[in-house]
Amino acid sequence: MRTTLTLAAATLALSAGLAAAQDAAAPAATDITDAHLAAVDSSKDGAVSENEFVAAVTKIFRSLDADANGAVTWVEAEGKLAREHFDAFDANKDGRITPPEVETQAKADFAAGDQDKDGALN
Ligand SMILES: [Ca+2]
C-alpha cells in the first residue's frame, strides 16, 4: 500500500533532498511515491523505519545548512522549504532549526505517517 503523507518532513524530503534522486519533473508536493520510500529505505527491506526516516530528514537539513553551523535559518532554507514547514520544524520559534528540533519533528511526522502503527512506512 502506498502511503500518502501530507507532513512537513515528508514534503521537505520531496522539495529538498530526494528530488536529487529524481528526474527534473517534480512530483506533486504531497505525494510520497514508492521511489521516494526506496530512496529513504537504506536497508532495502521494503519498509522505512523510524531511524531511516529521521536519518533521511537529518541528512536533508545538513544539506540545507549552507554555513555548516549546525542550524538552518530561513535565509538558508528559503526556496527549498515552504515557510509553514520551516515554522513547523522551528519549535521554539527562534528562527533557527536545530538538530533536536529536526529529530522531534521527524519522529512526530513518522508517527503520523505510520497509520497502522507497525513501525514502518510502506
Ligand atoms: Ca528499511
Ligand SMILES: [Ca+2]
Ligand atoms: Ca546554518
Ligand SMILES: [Ca+2]
Ligand atoms: Ca529553533
